[in-house]
Structures are given as structure tokens and as C-alpha cells.
Amino acid sequence: MKREGAWRIFANEYNDSNVVIRGTGEKKPSYVITPLGAKINRLFVVGVLTDVESLSGENELLRAHVSDPTGIYTLYSGQFQPDVTATLLNIEIPSFLAFVGKVRIFEPEEGMLYLSVRPEVVYEVDSSARDRWILETCKSTWERINAVRDAMNLSNPSINELVKLGYSRQLSEGVIRAIKSYKNIDVDRYLNSIEEALRYLLPEEEGVLPDEIGIETEEEKHEEKDDMEETVLEIIKEVEGDKGAQWDIIVEKCQQLGMDKDTVEEIISSLMDKGLVYEPVLGMIKTT
Amino acid sequence: MDSEISAYVDEIMSVLGDEGISREDIEKEFKRFIEFGVPPEQAKRSLIRKFGGKKITRKFLKDVKPNEQSINIVCKIITKNTREINVKGETKTIYYGMLADETAVLPFTSWRPDFPAEKGDVVEIRNAYSREWQGTVQINIGERTGIKKLDEGDIPNIQQDVKKCKIKDVYSTFGPIEIEAKILSISEKEVETDGTKKKVFSGVLGDDTGKAQFTAWHDFNLKEGDVVRIKGCYAKFWRGIPQIVFDERSTVDKLKEDISVGSLSVPLHKLVEMRGGIDVTTEGTVIEIKENSGYVERCPECNRLIKNGECSVHGKVKGVADLRLKMIVDDGCAGVSAIANREVTEKLIDMNLSDCKKIIKDGGEEELLDIIRKKLLTKKLRLRGNAFGDEFGTTLIIKEAAVVNVDIQREAQQFLQMVEGER
Numbered sequence: 001m002k003r004e005g006a007w008r009i010f011a012n013e014y015n016d017s018n019v020v021i022r023g024t025g026e027k028k029p030s031y032v033i034t035p036l037g038a039k040i041n042r043l044f045v046v047g048v049l050t051d052v053e054s055l056s057g058e059n060e061l062l063r064a065h066v067s068d069p070t071g072i073y074t075l076y077s078g079q080f081q082p083d084v085t086a087t088l089l090n091i092e093i094p095s096f097l098a099f100v101g102k103v104r105i106f107e108p109e110e111g112m113l114y115l116s117v118r119p120e121v122v123y124e125v126d127s128s129a130r131d132r133w134i135l136e137t138c139k140s141t142w143e144r145i146n147a148v149r150d151a152m153n154l155s156n157p158s159i160n161e162l163v164k165l166g167y168s169r170q171l172s173e174g175v176i177r178a179i180k181s182y183k184n185i186d187v188d189r190y191l192n193s194i195e196e197a198l199r200y201l202l203p204e205e206e207g208v209l210p211d212e213i214g215i216e217t218e219e220e221k222h223e224e225k226d227d228m229e230e231t232v233l234e235i236i237k238e239v240e241g242d243k244g245a246q247w248d249i250i251v252e253k254c255q256q257l258g259m260d261k262d263t264v265e266e267i268i269s270s271l272m273d274k275g276l277v278y279e280p281v282l283g284m285i286k287t288t
Numbered sequence: 289m290d291s292e293i294s295a296y297v298d299e300i301m302s303v304l305g306d307e308g309i310s311r312e313d314i315e316k317e318f319k320r321f322i323e324f325g326v327p328p329e330q331a332k333r334s335l336i337r338k339f340g341g342k343k344i345t346r347k348f349l350k351d352v353k354p355n356e357q358s359i360n361i362v363c364k365i366i367t368k369n370t371r372e373i374n375v376k377g378e379t380k381t382i383y384y385g386m387l388a389d390e391t392a393v394l395p396f397t398s399w400r401p402d403f404p405a406e407k408g409d410v411v412e413i414r415n416a417y418s419r420e421w422q423g424t425v426q427i428n429i430g431e432r433t434g435i436k437k438l439d440e441g442d443i444p445n446i447q448q449d450v451k452k453c454k455i456k457d458v459y460s461t462f463g464p465i466e467i468e469a470k471i472l473s474i475s476e477k478e479v480e481t482d483g484t485k486k487k488v489f490s491g492v493l494g495d496d497t498g499k500a501q502f503t504a505w506h507d508f509n510l511k512e513g514d515v516v517r518i519k520g521c522y523a524k525f526w527r528g529i530p531q532i533v534f535d536e537r538s539t540v541d542k543l544k545e546d547i548s549v550g551s552l553s554v555p556l557h558k559l560v561e562m563r564g565g566i567d568v569t570t571e572g573t574v575i576e577i578k579e580n581s582g583y584v585e586r587c588p589e590c591n592r593l594i595k596n597g598e599c600s601v602h603g604k605v606k607g608v609a610d611l612r613l614k615m616i617v618d619d620g621c622a623g624v625s626a627i628a629n630r631e632v633t634e635k636l637i638d639m640n641l642s643d644c645k646k647i648i649k650d651g652g653e654e655e656l657l658d659i660i661r662k663k664l665l666t667k668k669l670r671l672r673g674n675a676f677g678d679e680f681g682t683t684l685i686i687k688e689a690a691v692v693n694v695d696i697q698r699e700a701q702q703f704l705q706m707v708e709g710e711r
Contacts, residue, residue, distance in 0.1 A: 003681040005557065005622040006575055025376070044575045044618065046666060098666055100575050100616075121576050129666040131696045136573070138703060140620045160420060168557050168621045194707055201700040 011071030037175030046133035244286030354420035498552025528564025528677030557621035563677025
């Protein structure tokens with residue numbers, strides 16, 4: 001069995017995925033196919049560790065969140081990864097964290113898919129490691145965008161045609177699967193992610209006075225955010241049952257009110273930080 | 289139903305062509321199949337197989353396209369090699385090599401447990417299928433493919449286009465090749481084949497695109513430093529490392545002009561696809577450093593790693609201090625295990641063995657490993673060395689290594705401009 005490569009993927013692309021290839025048989029790997037055709041079994045991420053939570057008394061199962069410029073990765077580490085669990089329990093929060101991990105696919109029922117990561121190795125790094133990762137991930141996202149565009153331009157897209165264009169076999173396989181399985185691939189969404197992430201690496205542009213304008217817009221943003229948090233919390237209360245409210249339904253309801261998916265996710269995690277809601281099981285949100 | 293049957297019979301007749309088989313016979317047999325409850329599609333195939341079997345149309349290799357079924361060919365086995373593969377945890381031997389007829393030379397792979405023909409035999413192959421592999425049509429021989437050795441007759445004028453290629457291209461070129469390369473090392477040994485002693489010459493050769501091992505089954509009076517043109521040699525692979533093989537049927541000319549020899553530079557995932565190579569250069573990020581890296585002690589007798597001053601073979605010994613690294617280096621698409629010896633390790637971590645010993649004395653081996661990890665994890669490395677492929681992937685034995693420094697702001701700026709420019 002050959003070692004699987006570790007993909008560089010931003011959290012939003014990973015979390016947007018709803019196509020999986022399940023390994024059958026004992027040791028066959030499972031894969032997540034992202035909208036841009038990454039065929040992931042293993043990934044490598046550097047981000048900010050924002051929280052670690054023990055889901056059972058003896059620290060048998062931990063949940064942690066690692067954020068990148070586009071979203072949040074959810075990590076689960078259990079008793080089979082004692083080193084990872086120990087590191088996560090002892091690390092200061094927040095800190096820069098790198099992890100190599102395997103895809104973790106939870107599908108409680110058909111059409112409901114929750115993706116997280118089972119880390120194999122985690123280690124603390126510095127901000128320059130995070131910056132290097134962002135740059136590398138931008139480049140690899142850009143390559144996937146181009147592969148998807150090229151595939152859509154081919155009259156008869158096939159794995160071999162993409163390989164001939166110079167893409168790796170693994171990516172070519174993923175892209176062909178992605179263009180078959182995802183109806184409308186929102187390439188612009190990921191182009192925006194790349195641009196945002198790159199700007200994040202650059203110093204503030206000149207001509208803007210960050211202290212004046214910055215403070216005002218920050219305040220406005222805060223007010224706006226508070227309003228939205230209230231709205232989202234109301235929606236959660238409205239739809240939640242005994243076990244909580246399904247993540248997807250919350251997002252859908254909020255989208256009807258004109259919020260975009262990223263904002264909703266951001267708000268839910270902010271509500272979690274404030275302790276107003278929690279996630280009893282992956283994908284379910286419940287008010288406290 | 290009758291009209292459906294008649295449609296199927298029409299189809300069968302058109303496939304069989306003018307074979308002198310009566311329509312009534314086909315229809316009668318087809319109905320019998322249907323009475324037995326055989327699905328019509330299957331009945332159709334059975335009948336085509338049955339009646340078509342009387343006359344096999346031979347296909348020329350040049351006419352074989354990818355993904356064809358039921359290919360019948362007459363050809364000569366040009367080369368035959370074996371490879372061990374792992375299927376569901378079981379080791380299986382497969383055969384691969386080159387086939388040729390009057391029109392073309394193609395690679396083949398046989399998945400049968402046996403392969404009842406040898407190099408040089410002329411065979412009839414029935415019911416093979418084809419696939420495309422790295423841009424070339426490949427003949428596949430499966431469990432249901434028939435191979436029959438033909439005792440009589442050779443295939444005249446086998447078309448063996450000798451392809452000129454560079455070392456970097458031998459990974460994807462099939463059949464006889466012509467290369468121009470410099471002999472970098474050569475040694476002689478005697479082997480016994482079929483009871484007769486024979487001299488073989490082997491070593492390493494290279495051109496400006498890379499290096500390969502070679503084996504010459506004939507004395508061409510080659511010396512280290514010679515620049516030669518070898519026409520009609522073949523590339524074989526051992527653990528992914530190309531071996532250029534030639535004998536008295538090949539033409540070897542010595543050239544006057546010198547050529548430069550370089551390391552084969554490839555993206556890391558490409559190296560994993562190629563499986564291996566001699567003196568390759570590649571780049572990737574260190575994503576993991578294994579526990580057994582750092583300070584180790586070796587047995588002075590056998591160089592094995594020792595634990596608590598004891599060698600598993602030589603018992604209590606005075607260990608020889610050493611440094612090493614075992615890293616996973618990955619480019620986002622594929623990963624290799626990269627192994628560094630003391631010299632490379634000292635350069636990469638910018639500390640020598642005595643520095644490391646001091647650290648261990650104060651803080652223990654874990655402390656040293658922590659320092660090494662802090663220095664190297666997430667860094668991008670440029671690596672040069674020999675790579676070997678096995679069923680777990682590719683291992684790179686590093687000869688030279690350097691950290692690639694990235695100017696993040698400059699690269700981010702340029703990249704942003706490019707992305708914005710293409711919107």
C-alpha cells in the first residue's frame with residue numbers, strides 16, 4: 001500500500017465537499033472529493049488552534065478546531081492517537097498548529113455528510129510556518145481551479161487528457177469525479193479565498209489610515225455581528241429539537257434571510273465561543 | 289418477441305459477417321438459449337463467441353487502439369520480465385515486456401499466474417484486451433486470454449523503431465532505444481547463464497537529463513569517462529531505478545565530444561510515479577520527522593542500531609555515536625520517506641554531533657529531537673539522492689539537502705497580481 005500524499009486545502013474547500021469514495025475491504029482508503037477535484041485521503045494543514053474540548057471524562061475523545069483564513073477544520077483525536085491527544089491537551093490556546101491527518105467521514109444518514117479530520121501528527125509551529133502554508137495552499141488551490149477549468153473546456157474530459165495537460169494522476173482522477181458529481185462548481189468562491197488569503201500575507205495597503213477607518217468599521221461590524229448573532233440564535237431555538245438543530249437547516253434558514261454560508265458558520269462558532277450554543281454531536285447545534 | 293429475436297439475430301449475423309453460417313441455425317440456437325432463460329444479450333455474446341471462434345481474424349499491432357476487447361494477434365516476445373505485486377495482501381507475480389509483429393512494438397502486461405512463452409518465442413495470443421498507459425497502447429493478457437506457442441515460422445521484418453531518447457525519457461519509452469551517455473563508473477563480473485560463463489559489465493551512465501545503471505552483456509571495451517552512443521538497448525527497471533541493458537546485438541560507438549552529466553530534476557509526485565531513480569533532485573515540505581531520528585548509537589562491528597549498549601547480534605558493545613533523520617517529505621500530491629545520514633543531518637540542522645551530544649547531556653534525546661523538529665518541520669527542502677520504490681512507496685536516500693527559503697511577501701504579491709490578472 002503506497003503512502004497517500006498530504007493535500008494542502010483551505011478549510012472552506014474541504015468543508016464544502018459532499019462527495020466521498022468509500023474504501024471497501026480492510027485497508028482500502030476512503031477519499032473526500034472536493035468541488036475543485038482534490039481527492040483527499042490525507043491532508044496537511046497549518047492554522048490557529050482555537051479550542052480543545054474533551055468529549056469524555058478520561059480524555060478518550062477530544063475535539064479541536066483549527067482555523068485558517070477561509071474557515072475552520074474540526075479535529076477528533078481519540079485513544080488511538082495518544083501522542084496527538086497529549087499534545088492537544090498541553091498546548092496553549094490560541095497557538096499556531098500544524099497537523100497531518102486523515103479524512104474522517106461521518107454520514108449518519110443518506111445525504112447528511114459531516115467531514116472532520118483524524119490527526120496523525122500535530123505540532124506547534126510559528127507564524128512563518130503558517131504563512132508558508134497559506135502561500136502553498138493558494139498555489140495548490142489555483143492549480144485545482146485551472147484543472148477544473150481545463151476539464152470543463154475539454155470536449156471529452158478524461159483522466160488521461162488531464163494527465164497529458166500536465167496534472168498529476170491523483171488530481172486528474174479527482175477533477176473528473178468532481179465535474180461529474182458537483183453540478184455548479186463555484187470557482188469564483190475559491191478565487192476569492194485565494195485573493196483574501198494572499199492579502200492576509202501582505203502588509204496593509206498604503207493610503208488607508210487603519211486607526212481611524214479601521215476602528216469605525218470595526219465597531220459597525222461588531223454591531224452588525226451582534227444583530228446577526230441574535231438572529232441566528234433565534235433560528236436555532238426555533239428549529240432545535242431534543243438533540244439540537246441540524247447544521248444544514250440552520251444554514252439554510254439563515255441563507256433565506258440573506259446571510260451567506262461563511263458568515264453563518266462564523267456566527268455559529270462565535271456563539272459556541274460565547275457558550276450560548278454547543279455541538280452535542282457533529283453537525284447538530286443546541287442552545288445551552 | 290419474434291421481432292426482438294430477429295433484431296438480435298440480425299446483430300449476430302452482422303458481427304459474424306459472411307462466415308457461411310445460415311441464419312436459421314443462428315435463430316434456432318438463439319431461441320434455445322432464450323428458452324433456457326438466458327438473457328438475450330448474453331445469448332448473443334455466447335453465439336458470437338461460438339460461431340466467431342471458427343475463424344479468428346488476426347489484428348496487426350499497429351491497428352490496436354486503447355480499450356479494445358477480444359484482440360487476437362500473432363507476435364514475437366521481445367522481452368519478458370516479472371514483477372511482484374500485492375493484491376489484497378497476497379503477493380502475485382505478473383509478467384510484462386514487449387511484443388512485436390511486422391507492424392509495431394507494444395508493451396504488454398500479463399495477469400495470468402503463468403506465462404507459457406519465453407523471450408524470442410513466436411506466439412498466437414487470443415482474446416487479449418488493450419489499455420492506454422502513459423500515452424501508449426498496452427496489450428493486456430488476462431485469465432481468459434489464450435497464449436499458444438507457434439513452433440514454426442518467425443515473424444519477418446519486425447518493426448523495431450529505435451527511439452532516440454534522453455535518460456529522463458527512458459521511464460516512458462518502450463522498446464529499443466538509442467541513447468548518448470557518458471560512462472560514469474564500470475565494473476566487470478562473471479556470471480553463469482545456462483551453464484556457460486559470461487562476462488558482464490555494469491555501472492552507471494548519464495547524460496544532461498539524469499543517470500541510470502547499465503548492464504552490458506558483451507565486452508565493448510568501455511572505460512570510465514567514455515562518451516558513447518548505444519543503439520538498440522532497452523530500459524529495465526529495478527525498484528524504479530532504470531537499467532540500460534545491451535548486448536552484442538546493440539551498436540556501441542564511442543564519441544569524441546564530451547557531454548555534461550546532470551542530476552534528474554523532477555517534481556516529487558512525479559518521482560513517486562516513476563518509483564525511483566539514481567541521482568535525482570526534487571523538492572518538498574517536511575511534514576513529519578519520525579521518532580527514531582536524531583541521536584543514535586551503532587554497533588562498531590556491524591553498524592546496526594544498538595539499544596542500551598547492546599547489539600542484537602554482537603551483544604554488549606561500545607556504541608559509535610551517529611546522527612540520522614527519517615522524514616516524510618511531501619509536495620501536496622505525494623510523499624516520500626527521506627533518510628539523511630550524519631553529514632546531511634549536521635548540515636540541515638546546522639549543528640554537529642558534539643553540539644547534539646551536549647544537548648542530550650543537558651536535556652536528553654527528546655530535547656534534541658524537539659530542536660530538530662522545530663528547525664525542520666514545515667520547511668521546504670531541496671533534496672538530491674537515490675530513490676527506491678517498493679510496495680509502500682518511495683524512499684529517498686539523501687546525498688545533498690538544503691532548505692529552500694521562501695520570500696513570502698514577494699511571492700504572495702506576484703501571485704496575487706497573476707491571479708487578479710487572469711480574472
